Amino acid sequence: MATAFLGPRGTFSEEAALLHAGRAGRVEADGAEPALIAFASFPALTAAVETGLATDALLPIENSIEGAVSATLDLLIHETPLKIAAEVALPVRHFLVTAPGATLADLRIVTSHPQAFGQCRRFLERCLPEAEQVAALSTAAAVQAVAGGDDRARAAIGTARAAELYGGSILAHDIQDTRANLTRFVVLAPEDAAPTGDDKTSLAFTVRANVPGALHAVFTYLAEAGIQMTKAESRPTKGWLGEYVFLVDIEGHRTDPAVARTLERMREKCAVLQVFGSYPRFPVESLRELVDRPMPLP
Template sequence: MKIGYFGPAGTFTEEAASQREGELVPYSTIPEVFEAVHSGEVDQGVVPIENSIEGSVGVTLDLLAHQYLLKIKGEIILPISHNLLINPDAELEDIEVVYSHYQPLSQCRLFLEKMGVRTQATRSTAAAAGMIKDNKWAGAIGTRRAAQLYGLKIAAEDIQDHENNMTRFVVIEQEDHAPTGKDKTSVVLCLSQDRPGGLYQILGEFAGEDINLTKIESRPSKEKLGSYIFFVDMEGHHKDLKIMKVINRVRSKVGYIKILGSYPQEGDD
């Protein structure tokens, strides 16, 4: 089993992917992970989809909705603890600029403002760690593993603005998961433009079958200004009878609906 992930080594996505059994293969971007799974270069891919502080990862949602027919086969929820990494010869007061992926920079905004440093976004947390290993005046926000990989020291731990910082990752594959009895289903749908109260009616269909929605989020459809698609997560498997009934009824009331996958709910083992 080969598992592609949004790398390089030393990222939180690698930590999430390491929970799967198989050979880990890093890719530089999220689209490259999708393409590797699509082409069969790897069997599965692991990519971030949502953070409890900063919200959804737009590129992952867009690739699922618009560009690939891949399915979500699993989810991994990881507690995120950010650390400030610096050169072994540096001290905290030496740091003038901090590098990291834009998400950690946002999640540690208050800490960085208190430091009074400049910030610079990078492709990943691991890439940031690699950039500063020979720079006494720069720091990086990254993982403990990144510190080990690049010979850095941890100058400050748990620097995120909020304690309950969690990131949700999804496992993508050609097919989704068989029913387990404790599942979640993700769909994306587009409302018909000429149907007033369309979203209200759709939500009513789920409520009528007592289906719990765990997430609903809108994103631009990329067709025109003011046109949106909706991502919906619900409890249950798309092969469950009541889920099948609702989805069939919803099809007649929307422009389109696409099942992104059914998979076991994380933490319900």
């Protein structure tokens, strides 16, 4: 029972994998952390599950600021036979981490992944306007380098998890500009999940090129069945410019009679219809309170 995630340890992916394992009730008998295995690339994650190295794999699929994670969508569309068996969502929280004992007045250098600098621009401008910004390969690598050393002039931007893993001190929390910065992850496994009564189903389809209004027909079927969409995106088919694979998430389980009937109707209008799986809906709305209010340190 091990979940594969995009390493190194101390990344948001590891936090999400721990959240998933906790929700799935995977607590080791001795209270130890559930088994996670870090891999270095997205294709390695799916390969690990396909070959039995891991039970399931957690991949980021969309972020509320950056949008879709194309690499994950393309793996689902073109490469892996794995199904979506669960989802989790997590607010992106950045922490200012130092070697133990450092204070704000000591800091001369801030190191992190360049994307983290962009997401913490306001904090850096206000609180560390003179500090030099040095790029690192990942937020986890930045925290590891700073936390393990004794250079009090140096801080890293990263996760609370990385600070904990590598022994750093948290000098400031939630230094990101936008609180509504959330990432949704999907958990891929050989089979999707059984119905729970509060489920989602992820689909991808292409419409027959010669059927005018086929896309409209598909949306009409969903509307007639009263099925709400919770996501609507597109990716290129990679065949020709202007040809798309549409990816939608709908409410309900694929075995619900209304959903099953609508999928049958859609099949007539679609050149290809892939069902990526049905799985319990993650209560994203529960994160709103967490994101709207000042957050305590973990």
